[in-house]
Amino acid sequence: MARLRKIRRGLVTGASAALIAAFLPQAAEAEQVDVELILAVDVSLSMSPDELAIQRDGYAAALTHEVVLRAIQDGVHGKIALTYVEWAGATVQHVVVPWTVIATLEDAKAVAEKLTIHPPNSARRTSISGALQFAGDLFAESGHRGLKRVVDISGDGPNNQGSPVAEARDALVRQGITVNGLPLMTTGGFTSAYDVPNLDLYYSNCVIGGPGAFMIPVNDWAQFPEAVRRKLVLELVDAVPDTEDEGGLPVIKAAAERSYDCMVGEKMWRDRSWMWDSR
Secondary structure, eight states: OHHHHHHHHHHHHHHHHHHHHHHHHHHHTOEEEEEEEEEEEEOBTTSOHHHHHHHHHHHHHHHTOHHHHHHHHTSSSSOEEEEEEEEOSTTOEEEEEEEEEEOSHHHHHHHHHHHHHSOOOOBSSOOHHHHHHHHHHHHHTOOEEEEEEEEEEEESSOOOSSSOHHHHHHHHHTTTEEEEEEEBOOOSSOOOTTOOTTHHHHIIIIIOBSTTOEEOOBSSGGGHHHHHHHHHHHHHHTOOOSSOOTTOOOOEEOOSSOOSOTTHHHHHHHTOTTSOOOO
8 A cells, every 4th residue: 555655646746747847848948038129019090001111111121220230149149039019909919020039130131021011000099008018918928038128119199098008017117128119209191189299208207117218209200210220229239328319319218207197198088079080
């Protein structure tokens, strides 16, 4: 009987070890990279088809730029993991490029090609919080381990659907994730009754946050490719200048004292009784 109990204990111990081992490889095999980077791009209805194309082309050009590639290759591991997501309303997030490692020009060109295969699709409403929550899930599933994790979020208006944006941002910040921004303060596309004139203040107070968080406002679509390139380089080399860069694009850090009404978008939406939905 004692011998039988030992055999049973051995079987149970062996089964437990096998069960534990089944879950360990995923963590043990996580690929080491310098940065896990999520590019979260606004495709709400306030964006015109031309603007949507400018965004895709701008990111494709930036990722294959020699300065960006040099910043990647100069890192500790010489590679990053990246995913590209387009978002609109609270339940609208579309992964255009799944998690991909970029270490060489060929890797970057492969990502750029994926950005040009199919045109982007617009959708209703603007949920920055939904995009940030989706980003949190993507990090959990990335299969990579970065020295830092960053969400780059671009958009042309305030949050007007889903949970409060500051809460979604703070949830990521508590995990050590940095949220950087690219507020699109342009006037060349569609206009909306839900726009705010000082979107840069909204982003600095309500959207960006975490270690070294910053944003680069875009006031004209001609600035977009340069803004994307500069933002990527600054994130990859882990440096945020205190002054304008050589292209004259301001680099703005997160507000030290939060004083903006981060629910402005939701309030505008609730008071829309006389408006047509444009976003």
